Amino acid sequence: QAGLTQPPSVSKGLRQTATLTCTGNSNNVGNQGAAWLQQHQGHPPKLLSYRNGNRPSGISERFSASRSGDTASLTITALQPEDEADYYCSAWDSSLSTWLFGGGTKLTVL
Amino acid sequence: HVQLVQSGPEVKKPGASVKVSCKTSGFTFTNYYIQWVRQAPGQGLEWMGLVYPGGGTTTYAQKFQGRVTMTWDTSTSTVYMELSSLRSEDTAIYYCAREDDATDYWGQGTLVTVSS
Numbered sequence: 001q002a003g004l005t006q007p008p009s010v011s012k013g014l015r016q017t018a019t020l021t022c023t024g025n026s027n028n029v030g031n032q033g034a035a036w037l038q039q040h041q042g043h044p045p046k047l048l049s050y051r052n053g054n055r056p057s058g059i060s061e062r063f064s065a066s067r068s069g070d071t072a073s074l075t076i077t078a079l080q081p082e083d084e085a086d087y088y089c090s091a092w093d094s095s096l097s098t099w100l101f102g103g104g105t106k107l108t109v110l
Numbered sequence: 111h112v113q114l115v116q117s118g119p120e121v122k123k124p125g126a127s128v129k130v131s132c133k134t135s136g137f138t139f140t141n142y143y144i145q146w147v148r149q150a151p152g153q154g155l156e157w158m159g160l161v162y163p164g165g166g167t168t169t170y171a172q173k174f175q176g177r178v179t180m181t182w183d184t185s186t187s188t189v190y191m192e193l194s195s196l197r198s199e200d201t202a203i204y205y206c207a208r209e210d211d212a213t214d215y216w217g218q219g220t221l222v223t224v225s226s
Contacts, residue, residue: 035212037155044205044216045155088155092210094185098171099145101155 004102022089035070114217132206140164143209
């Protein structure tokens with residue numbers, strides 16, 4: 001079954017920039033983009049970016065999303081300790097008629 | 111403001127069923143899709159399905175076809191998710207979430223524990 005591929009972990013230093021990736025195919029990410037969610041331990045996920053790359057109200061400009069072909073990216077600038085969390089991408093698959101999630105990337109801020 | 115408030119934790123025996131509720135407020139219930147997503151302990155997010163009360167439709171993930179039923183009550187703006195034939199692997203936190211191009215508001219989650 002089709003899925004979205006994310007690296008399991010990324011580590012970056014305080015105030016550095018992290019770029020997280022999410023790879024799908026032309027039926028999902030390449031078709032309508034991917035949304036990005038942040039999840040801290042013990043809390044529900046929080047939307048960081050819609051599939052069109054727009055941020056919900058209240059989300060810091062340090063979070064920006066983009067897409068190139070079948071790969072979506074989330075860039076987080078000026079990393080802060082509170083950015084340490086799990087990050088998930090999600091996309092609608094038009095062939096499977098299902099929403100897909102990536103396996104998640106654990107971001108560690110050193 | 112938008113809220114999704116879920117029912118409390120459940121403990122079930124293998125083979126039983128569980129029904130989780132998600133009461134919504136702060137938006138027009140029939141204008142949005144509501145998704146159900148679960149997360150097993152220490153694992154990632156898993157999409158289960160969605161309902162669209164405005165269109166009267168449901169879509170289930172293939173993995174849960176035949177075992178999950180999602181319904182709603184428009185009079186109370188509440189969505190329900192019932193999972194049957196529970197097994198230990200169904201132990202997870204179950205979330206409902208509003209979809210507006212993406213899941214923009216989430217419930218607090220409901221822990222379902224399946225144990226003999």
